[in-house]
Amino acid sequence: MSDFHYYEPRRGHGLRHDPLNAIVGPRPIGWIASRDREGRVNLAPYSFFNAFNYTPPIIGFASIGWKDSVSNIEATGEFAWNLATRPLAEAMNASCAPVAHGVDEFGLAGLTHAPSRLIAPPRVAESPVSFECRLTQLVQLKGGGGEAIDTWLVLGEVVAVHIDKALLREGVYDTVLAEPILRGGGPADYFAISESQRFRMWRPG
Numbered sequence: 246m247s248d249f250h251y252y253e254p255r256r257g258h259g260l261r262h263d264p265l266n267a268i269v270g271p272r273p274i275g276w277i278a279s280r281d282r283e284g285r286v287n288l289a290p291y292s293f294f295n296a297f298n299y300t301p302p303i304i305g306f307a308s309i310g311w312k313d314s315v316s317n318i319e320a321t322g323e324f325a326w327n328l329a330t331r332p333l334a335e336a337m338n339a340s341c342a343p344v345a346h347g348v349d350e351f352g353l354a355g356l357t358h359a360p361s362r363l364i365a366p367p368r369v370a371e372s373p374v375s376f377e378c379r380l381t382q383l384v385q386l387k388g389g390g391g392e393a394i395d396t397w398l399v400l401g402e403v404v405a406v407h408i409d410k411a412l413l414r415e416g417v418y419d420t421v422l423a424e425p426i427l428r429g430g431g432p433a434d435y436f437a438i439s440e441s442q443r444f445r446m447w448r449p450g
């Protein structure tokens with residue numbers, strides 16, 4: 246018979262760390278570049294991130310609080326998503342520093358701007374995959390009682406895609422080759438993926 250730790254989040258989890266992030270994990274990382282109206286560039290990682298639609302492709306991330314990325318994207322309607330990879334892990338981490346608005350985290354993290362084609366925010370030149378995105382919805386989240394909370398879901402349509410051709414094998418994008426990093430739980434856990442962890446399963450019917 247199983248013995249469950251049960252809790253109701255509103256009353257606290259009763260553990261040393263909130264387990265939510267470790268349970269819903271590992272999560273892909275939205276490494277988001279944006280620009281304010283004056284053209285100042287910003288870069289930050291968001292692991293409350295995922296893809297939500299194929300056609301048109303829609304991706305999104307949630308900002309806990311009204312952060313610079315949200316402010317810039319609301320103002321300009323554009324952002325670039327970049328793939329965070331194992332070789333770029335430390336740079337990704339450096340780009341989350343809580344610095345003043347207007348400080349370009351590309352510089353802090355030793356990264357280079359690559360020009361985008363359809364939007365103004367630059368891509369991370371060192372990243373092997375980037376998406377150019379246009380804001381489609383900016384949604385303030387609500388709690389179960391209907392009360393507005395200070396968390397902002399940014400959804401955007403992917404209007405252009407850049408893939409390093411080294412990640413394509415006979416026309417198929419290979420996830421393992423890109424060495425993406427994923428965010429686990431706790432203050433510092435990340436996961437890498439490798440070929441040994443791949444398994445295949447086809448849908449019924």
Ligand SMILES: Cc1cc2nc3c(=O)[nH]c(=O)nc-3n(C[C@H](O)[C@H](O)[C@H](O)COP(=O)(O)O)c2cc1C
Nearest residue numbers: 289290291292293307308309312313314341342343
């Ligand atoms: C791997 C990683 C994932 C993160 N995920 C989130 C997230 O999902 N939501 C959030 O609000 N902050 C997240 N943060 C913290 C932000 O990156 C940090 O607050 C950053 O300074 C925000 O930058 P900005 O104000 O320039 O947008 C994360 C940090 C790291 C390192």
